[in-house]
Amino acid sequence: MEKKPLLEVKNLKTYFYTEDGIVKAVDGVDFEVYPGETLGIVGESGSGKSVTSLSIMRLLDPNGEIIEGSQIIFEGKNLLELSDDEMRKIRGNDIAMIFQEPMVALNPVFTIGEQIMEAILLHQDVSKTEARKMAIEMLQKVGIPEPEKRIDEYPHELSGGMRQRAMIAMALSCRPKLLIADEPTTALDVTIQAQILELMKELQKEYGMAIILITHDVGVIAENADRVVVMYGGMVMETANVRELFKEMRHPYTWGLLNSLPRLDIEQERLYNIPGIVPDPLHFPPGCRFNTRCEFADEKCRKEIPPLYEVNKEHFSRCFYYQKVEEAQKLKKAGESA
């Protein structure tokens, strides 16, 4: 099935110019998002996943720059070539975004209603009364009880889960084609996390929008994403559809990441942790960025950056030794079943 992608990110490089030097937060990232699907981007903090999303929105801090040669193509238009005003019309209307901390992401001095209505009035040709009606509808849709009353409340008067619902209502009020959710549930309690993710799934079905779900939580990815991009050190390490990735990961980093998940099927003394720490983005090691923490790394990995190998159909891995990873997995599985 050959679908046309909604969003294509090509060779995206985003650098930050800091006092201590250049931080290559995103360093040559490629991926596509197809209409209606959920693409999960997973990685530890500092992997560049959030910067990727902000680059798509062109909402980087002033010291950040998207390097020449990067392309972000949305519905056939390169977003990086649009004027500020054209980009502004896309934000919130075609591409919407929700953030990690609903407390700090909502403006404390405006009511929920004012903030939702603002988005509606910006992108749709409706009157204030209509906008208010639409905002109440939206609040109802995201499961906020008594929306007529809640609409006039300030963010601090809502609970964390309610705030994130309001945030989603705001993001979806203009029926975007793409929703970028940056760690949408990280700040919430576990039970509320599940509710919010469930809500996002339902709304996705209803509106048919695509979602980029950014998280460090592999569990969230497993349950919500269709395809997955694994990022590390500002680069894509592996990308595949979610089933294949979890069964047949072909990158040592992915393997480590998935191994750190608690498993119910076997007895575990303690959870696995990837040895070492995430490298300082100012001083990435030469060669493969994962080489400092990788069991398979050798001289070659410390010299050259591996290319993305197509290990299977629509399954890519940035590892010279993806075959070794496969063998090692087979051995391990055999050991477990024995």
Add this chain to the structure above:
Amino acid sequence: MTAYIIRRLLLLPLILFGVTLIIFSFTQILGPEKLLSAYVNPNVFDKLSNEELDKLIEKYGLNEPMWTRYFKWLGGVLRGDLGWSVTAKQPVAQAIKERIPYTIELALYAIIPVIGVGIWLGVAAAVNRDKFLDHFIRIFAIIGWSLPDFVFGLIVLMIFYSALGWFPPGTMSAWAEEIVKSPEFKRFTHILSIDALLNGRLDIFWDALRHLIGPILTISWLWWAYLLRITRSSMLEVLGKEYVRTARAKGVPEKDVIHKHARKNAMIPVVTVAGAMVIGLLAGTVIVEVIFNRIGMGRFTAQAATQLDYAAVLGSVLFYSTVLIIGNLIIDILYAALDPRIRLG
């Protein structure tokens, strides 16, 4: 909200009670003879013999314990009698009543441009961070913030009066004073520049303004710098907040991001420091009225203090403290109005 305001206003007399008690007890360091000047025009008592003086001290109970005298004074205050001012040669209440409009005129003309332009420049500096405008505004702010008002006032006088002859010291020119004192000049508000307009006397209005510009410049310079600095740093902090990014992510135009989403939040800390500004402006009126030789509460207070005119001092303290307390109350109300997270009560 209303209950809170009423409670704070009810607290006002209590605080004023404390304030006057402090000043009153300090005045007890002065002997009874100095205190007598609050009741008797010293022109009269200079000619008196020692026995007659003692009699007067007796008559006004200046040998009585402090508390008795304090409550006597307080009784007078409640009847509207604040004693006799030696320096003004008139009752303190009358002297204050005559001088308040001049100080209010000065303070109002100073504070309105300070707030408007100070905040505007502060926002502009933050938005253009590290660009030319920002550096320029910051240097201006740093100099202003360290330039004492009396030094600046002298410079203003030297340049705009001595050298250029534009803005003379004083309250108004002699010819204007003659007209203002004549019966056909109606005093509607007792604020000179406004009354001049209401009387249709543009020449007097212009004359009043000419005398006001120097003092306004002097008094507001420091507070421009102060407000600008606070606004700039507060604005910079707010512009880095996530909700500003949320607004941009919604597609809000940059103009609204700054002037609506960011500025309203940035104003919250600005309002909290405005208390210092009210105190500073009040103190500023003292210095400025002295330097520019203007009629007003400030010069009256300074003269009263230097001449140990203690009834006038107590009266002035009463005035300044009342303004300060009410000013702070207004600031608290503004604060609550700006920040929905604050509940007054």
Add this chain to the structure above:
Amino acid sequence: MNTELKRTLRKLFKNPSAILGFSLLTFFIIVAIFAPLISPPINPMFPDENGNPMKLDNPYIMPILSWSSDPVPPSKDHPFGMIAGRDILYGVVWGTRTAFKIGLIVVTASTFFGIIIGSIAGYFGGWVDEVLMRITDVFLSIPFLLAAMVLTTILGSGLDKVMIAMIIFGWMATARLIRANILQVKEEQFVLAAKALGIKNYIIILRHILPNTIFPVLVQATMRLGSLVITAAALSFLGLGAPIGYADWGSMLNYTRNYILGASGQALAYWYTVFYPGIAMVLFVLAWNLVGDALRDVFDPKLK
């Protein structure tokens, strides 16, 4: 800690306004220390038996070097000019010492009282806190300049009276800050633990609470110093502080007021009489403001 300190220092010395502040302050400290060398406290008008100039008993009283009271423009012997027969440079140099004296004494004493009152209020809480804070409110309800002005005259004018008055009305901000900090620290685990162990109150205050609250107080004290020097100078300017002829910037400016209108035909003829004491004062205050600002950024970004 060590690397953090290094980072902090590096940050401090990368900031141009912090560098400017510290250099200006160092400059003033040097001037204050070497005042006797820069402007020797002697009066050549009155030589002793050996023909040497008379030594001044009190170097802060500016020597009268000529009988003409009119300002004399800057010259080789008197680079800042003269006023009232006195050398302006002498007044500016020794005035630096006066400024340091006023600033440091008033800030130290008022901060000390503020710490004591704030600690008592914050630590004991209850009615003690209530009473002390209401007293603080009352003191805060009198404009500082006005309060200092009134008390100074009642005490009888003079620089020492100015300082006493400023101390009496200068402790409230510190008291409030200390109290707020103590209320916050009181809830911290280590203080609760110390309490649970039955450690005496005053030991808890001295050992656990004050060290945690002292940095903001120091920053605040630095930032107040500049404005205190301005207020003292303003009082001298109003004729309540140092007498005419005393090496004090404020009283020099007070005297200068008589000359700002200039000579006939030359409006700015006496510019130097305002300029030198004025610029000394502006730079002194600027130095403290910049240093205070830099310290605030380093130690407590939240304190504004």
